[in-house]
Amino acid sequence: MPTTQTREISAAKRLDNVRYAIRDLACVADEVTKQGHKVLPLNVGDPLNFDFQTPPHIIDAVYKAMRDGKNGYAPSPGIPEALDAIRGEAARKGITTVQDVFVTSGVSETVDLCLSALVNPGEDILTPCPDYPLYSAVLCKLGIALNAYDLNEDDAWQPELADIERKLTPRTRGIVLINPNNPTGSLCTRQMLEQIADMARRHNLVVFADEIYDKLILEDTPHIAFAEVAPDVPCITFGGMSKNYLVPGWRIGWGIVSGDAAAVKPYTEGIHRLLRARLCANHPEQYAIKPALEGPQDHLIEVQRKLRSRRDLTQKWCEATPRVSCVAPRGAFYAYPKIDIPESDEIFVKELIRQKHVMVVHGSGFGQKPGTQHFRIVFLPDEQTLTQAYAGIADFIRERYGNG
Numbered sequence: 001m002p003t004t005q006t007r008e009i010s011a012a013k014r015l016d017n018v019r020y021a022i023r024d025l026a027c028v029a030d031e032v033t034k035q036g037h038k039v040l041p042l043n044v045g046d047p048l049n050f051d052f053q054t055p056p057h058i059i060d061a062v063y064k065a066m067r068d069g070k071n072g073y074a075p076s077p078g079i080p081e082a083l084d085a086i087r088g089e090a091a092r093k094g095i096t097t098v099q100d101v102f103v104t105s106g107v108s109e110t111v112d113l114c115l116s117a118l119v120n121p122g123e124d125i126l127t128p129c130p131d132y133p134l135y136s137a138v139l140c141k142l143g144i145a146l147n148a149y150d151l152n153e154d155d156a157w158q159p160e161l162a163d164i165e166r167k168l169t170p171r172t173r174g175i176v177l178i179n180p181n182n183p184t185g186s187l188c189t190r191q192m193l194e195q196i197a198d199m200a201r202r203h204n205l206v207v208f209a210d211e212i213y214d215k216l217i218l219e220d221t222p223h224i225a226f227a228e229v230a231p232d233v234p235c236i237t238f239g240g241m242s243k244n245y246l247v248p249g250w251r252i253g254w255g256i257v258s259g260d261a262a263a264v265k266p267y268t269e270g271i272h273r274l275l276r277a278r279l280c281a282n283h284p285e286q287y288a289i290k291p292a293l294e295g296p297q298d299h300l301i302e303v304q305r306k307l308r309s310r311r312d313l314t315q316k317w318c319e320a321t322p323r324v325s326c327v328a329p330r331g332a333f334y335a336y337p338k339i340d341i342p343e344s345d346e347i348f349v350k351e352l353i354r355q356k357h358v359m360v361v362h363g364s365g366f367g368q369k370p371g372t373q374h375f376r377i378v379f380l381p382d383e384q385t386l387t388q389a390y391a392g393i394a395d396f397i398r399e400r401y402g403n404g
Contacts, residue, residue, distance in 0.1 A: 078103030094228030107253035130366035157186035185329025197230035
């Protein structure tokens with residue numbers, strides 16, 4: 001007689017600390033939606049959920065590729081015309097020591113591949129706090145202990161150099177810079193990039209420069225690429241189509257390897273072994289890379305106009321609302337207000353969903369200094385929706401905590 005298995009199948013222990021706060025709140029929102037309420041979503045950074053549209057010429061490029069039969073496997077590193085266009089983009093960013101480029105299934109895969117190809121058991125990679133939770137998730141999946149350095153809220157969320165020095169060990173292999181930053185919307189100054197470059201040289205670190213929002217700058221000053229400031233330092237610059245070109249669902253990203261050729265060669269070969277093992281990124285969508293990077297950029301003017309207006313509205317609300325303060329975002333479409341409340345920010349955001357039907361993400365889901373509370377706002381919705389949402393948050397704060 002066949003036996004029936006009754007023992008529970010447990011997940012790997014190394015997944016115990018894998019969290020993705022942005023989507024983990026969905027179950028609370030589902031409760032509210034089932035009760036017949038409409039939830040105002042200020043939690044997920046998908047421009048296509050709001051009044052932003054994909055540039056038609058890149059849709060046409062993918063449609064043509066599909067009609068022309070480009071539906072089989074692509075070369076593992078990416079199609080040649082896409083790789084050439086990414087090299088051209090690197091040149092426009094001022095990166096002069098490009099050693100390799102490759103295409104991935106979104107920057108999420110770039111991160112996964114590049115961390116996996118570098119770090120061994122017992123080693124670590126410095127990640128910012130607060131950070132985008134993908135980094136900690138990948139490191140937990142690899143069984144790597146987290147080593148987070150603080151961003152300084154009192155210094156416009158710049159990396160805290162003294163904390164980085166304290167956290168460095170002989171087993172530290174790299175450092176992550178998210179610039180513009182998610183969740184804070186901060187931009188690194190040139191001076192800060194130079195100081196981090198000096199640190200990377202002294203400690204033989206690989207710099208992971210996550211620059212996925214590099215064209216969504218809300219100030220008059222241009223974005224500064226880390227690899228432009230430090231052409232000699234081993235660096236992987238992460239870029240992609242999702243945010244700048246309004247196609248997050250296409251999952252097209254890339255990595256640009258720069259630095260001394262001899263220094264990065266073994267590591268680059270390791271990345272390519274992983275690229276071959278996972279076959280390829282989405283094939284027809286890769287035909288949008290060249291027209292996106294080399295074609296009209298008109299959509300960015302309107303995108304930046306909308307984002308600046310919505311950032312300004314958000315900042316004014318933060319400044320006018322008791323118990324709330326915020327460092328003004330300078331890039332991307334996130335704000336990360338501090339909130340003075342007597343309970344956790346996770347309770348705050350869950351009760352906000354239940355009582356006012358507004359969805360933001362708790363700061364503890366991104367990391368923060370002990371004793372502080374924050375929440376992340378996505379200010380992609382139109383001004384009317386934001387105004388309604390902010391009124392709900394202000395009412396919730398007043399009703400639950402008073403005006404302080």
